[in-house]
Amino acid sequence: MVNPIRKDMTLYECSNCKRKFADKSVASNCCVCGICGEPKDHKHSNVECQACLDKKYQERDRKFVEKATLVKYDSKLVYHNNDDQWMFDGDGVYYYLADNYDLKEDLPEYLYVSEEIPFVLCAESVIENALDEHHEDAGDCISKKEYKRLQDFLNQWAKDQSILSWDGYLDKKVLVSEVVEVLDIKKFL
Numbered sequence: 627m628v629n630p631i632r633k634d635m636t637l638y639e640c641s642n643c644k645r646k647f648a649d650k651s652v653a654s655n656c657c658v659c660g661i662c663g664e665p666k667d668h669k670h671s672n673v674e675c676q677a678c679l680d681k682k683y684q685e686r687d688r689k690f691v692e693k694a695t696l697v698k699y700d701s702k703l704v705y706h707n708n709d710d711q712w713m714f715d716g717d718g719v720y721y722y723l724a725d726n727y728d729l730k731e732d733l734p735e736y737l738y739v740s741e742e743i744p745f746v747l748c749a750e751s752v753i754e755n756a757l758d759e760h761h762e763d764a765g766d767c768i769s770k771k772e773y774k775r776l777q778d779f780l781n782q783w784a785k786d787q788s789i790l791s792w793d794g795y796l797d798k799k800v801l802v803s804e805v806v807e808v809l810d811i812k813k814f815l
């Protein structure tokens with residue numbers, strides 16, 4: 627149960643953001659990183675400061691990369707660098723590596739295979755949303771056949787839209803040293 631704040635209550639203020647709390651220790655830790663004890667802001671309501679958060683994500687990604695399946699480079703696939711840069715063909719990969727890195731030693735160890743994110747509309751969710759304020763069994767008034775008819779229409783409609791996105795997953799990796807050889811990127815050979 628959350629205790630309501632009463633008028634006569636003593637409130638404690640966070641010295642940084644000035645928010646008020648009934649609990650003194652909550653107030654004094656309000657803008658303090660729970661990990662390193664440095665000051666932090668309230669962005670994304672994180673309990674960590676940005677530096678600790680970055681470290682946490684880096685560590686998470688490192689584990690993903692470690693577990694990723696090593697695959698052969700295929701110039702027909704789309705790749706990304708795990709830092710919001712996507713390469714859509716062999717030329718893209720070539721220029722990404724040749725333009726962004728001066729020395730062989732600076733090259734990243736891996737690039738990651740990116741897959742197209744399917745654009746799907748689910749008839750069931752569309753109907754469920756639309757029936758939000760209707761009576762509980764309203765959905766039963768629609769037959770399975772009609773659900774399917776809507777789903778077929780939604781599938782076709784989704785195909786007609788020009789929505790194309792690529793994922794940033796880290797489940798498949800290629801060795802950059804292999805890419806450099808396959809693409810014959812002279813400056814790194």
Ligand SMILES: [Zn+2]
Nearest residue numbers: 640643656657
């Ligand atoms: Zn605060």
Ligand SMILES: [Zn+2]
Nearest residue numbers: 659662675678
């Ligand atoms: Zn911290």
